[in-house]
Amino acid sequence: MEVDSLFQVGDNIVYPMQGVGVIQAVEEKxxxxxKELYFIISFPVNDMQLMIPESKISTSGIRSVAGSPALDEVLNIFKNGERDTSLSWKQRYKTNMDKMRTGELLEGAEVVRDLMLVSREKALNPSEKQMLEKARKYLLSELRFIKGISKNQAAELLNAAL
Structure with missing residues (x-):
């Protein structure tokens, strides 16, 4: 069933703060x-399901899973990017949270890179540690779809890039 020109049942999508999901159905509820059409999206990474009204799809931040060229950009961010060391942990947390809320692959990659680099210098506070775990999980889930690889292979790919 095609409802929106961008998304169809069976499409893999990325939803900000949730990661990669699959559109399972479009139902009128x-x-x-x-009465409105709702996209039913399952997220295997979180083992959850969301219903998003069609009227909110364009403002929800949902996007298609990135392609292979984006993977090259992610790896470039990991190899060549630099983090801002002048930020306090509170400023860093807010900046990183804003990036994660966009749902954009490159923004999420920057969060993972920056927090991994900080964690090599000193222990992350509990909030940042949790943020790193979530951002890494979402990034890995998308990399798995882009490359068609396992979770472990995606993790090795990221670790090798840093």
Whole structure:
């Protein structure tokens, strides 16, 4: 079933702060007396399912899974990017959270790179440690789809790039 020119049932998508998901269905639902089409999206990485109304798809930040050229950009970010060492941990946390909320692959890659580099110098505080785990999980899930590789292979690819 094609509802939106961008997304169809079976498409792999990325939803900010949730990672890679699959559009399982598009169903008409009545919620609070209003009938609307809803995209039913499952997220294997979080073992959860979301319903997003069609009217919110364009503003939700949902995007298609990136292609292979984006992977080269991610690896370049890991090899050649530099982090801002002048930020306090609070400023760094806010900046990184803003990047994660975009759902963009390159922004997420910067968060992972920066926090991994910080963690090599000193222990991350619990909030940043949790953020690194989530950002890394979402980045790995997308890399797996881009390359068609296992979770372990994706992790090795990232680790080798740093």
């Amino acid at each position: 009545e919620i609070l007396g209003k």
